Amino acid sequence: MIVEIALVIPLRQVFDYKWPAGWNGPKLGQRVLVPFRRQKKCGLIVGIKEKSEFDSVRQILALLDEHPIINRDLLDLTRWVAEYYFCGWGEVLQAALPGGLGVHLQSEYSWGSSRPDQNSRLPEKFAGLLNRERWTDQEWKELNPSAADEELRQSWLNSGLLKVQRHLVQQRAKIKTERWVRLKNSPSDKLGKSGRKKTKRQRLLEILLERDSVPWLNLRDEIKAPASLLKQLVEEQVVETFEERVFRRFLPQGLPVPTDFQKLSVDQQNVWTLIEQSLDSKKYNAFLLHGVTGSGKTEVYLHAVRKCLELEKTALVLVPEISLTPQLVNRFRERFGDLVAVLHSGMDDGERFDEWSRIQLGQAKIAIGARSAIFAPLQNLGLVVIDEEHDQSYKQGESPRYQGRDVAVYRAFQEKTTVILGSATPSIESWQNSRTGKYHLLELPSRALTGAKLPEVELLDLRQQPRQSGCYF
Known part of the structure; x- marks a missing residue:
């Protein structure tokens, strides 16, 4: 049997490897260790077939996961990202996984049948190595070897005085x-x-x-x-x-005081009626929610998520900046409690791994986060919300590069769900999509609170203002 492996390299192609006889059958989304050129690399199984078009195929070295760590929907999504944005599939897959799932090779050294002569040019700081049976590469580096010391070690390896063995070490975040x-x-x-x-x-x-x-x-x-x-x-x-x-929580201990859902205004109700119909249809629909500041877009999101949960589906809510996450998360936790999970780059590996695990295990039904939360392992997705969709922070500047807003829209399209793009100042692309019929335009022209008005704008001529210390206008 042949499996197709996506490696974490800047290439979009996948590589064929032979599945060892006697192993249980492969599953899409499992990680494996494979030989690649003169190295050993970690990759994910993205395809299974009976035969390879190549005559000579190398064999997999080790299976790293008993169960798949990424589902079929995310495999399809990451493949689309790699093809659309011209980046390596393995790089996108790595971006979709939490940081606590790394793998590296650790070198362990031991002496051969003989050891260097005590009178050889061995630096004094390494003299203790002669009495040790084995040591790791990390222990060697802690001795601060110079370039000459590295050459000496290499000469021992070349002459057979020193032997090296490499062991696979999984950097899995420790389960608490x-x-x-x-x-x-x-x-x-x-x-x-x-x-x-x-x-x-x-x-x-x-x-x-x-x-x-x-x-x-x-x-x-x-x-x-x-x-x-x-x-x-x-x-x-x-x-x-x-x-x-025990799941480590990035969020503060304890839940905020629960609050009731607010009664929708006339404008909000008109918008909500169309969104509710879309959620009931269980088909892909994209809505551009154009609402002025304070018009109650978040309350519409909350009603949509509640409806989504009633339909026994999950929801993904994206915000452009980490700094905006706590404000939105607090409002969602007031309504939905521990069903909310948070994913963003400001969390440490343990917290991110545990929140990712809660989502994967189905304990959390709502994932909220910045750009990286696009790849949250939600099952049975029913709603995608992109708040402040115009914000440039949704663009990933490092490899793999992608526009998070567009990837989220494609995920909704792929999984046949409703997507809401909210903004007081829509991007040109989204506005054009609403004009051509790709998105349904929804309007919230006034503030949600009765009698509330937009802040007044006053133009000031700074030339007429008194000078202030530290002001250079």
């Missing part, structure tokens, strides 16, 4: 867990006599009877129980401990 406690046997005979003041042992067991299982840290803080008490109960086989995964 916490210890939980639950009853193992009935504690009725372990509770002891009930007195005026209950012991910590009695209180702990009563809590477990009521709640089934409890995080140990919460239990410890609640009754001030020492670790020795837990150890004793485990040894007596009254309770047992187990590890439960």
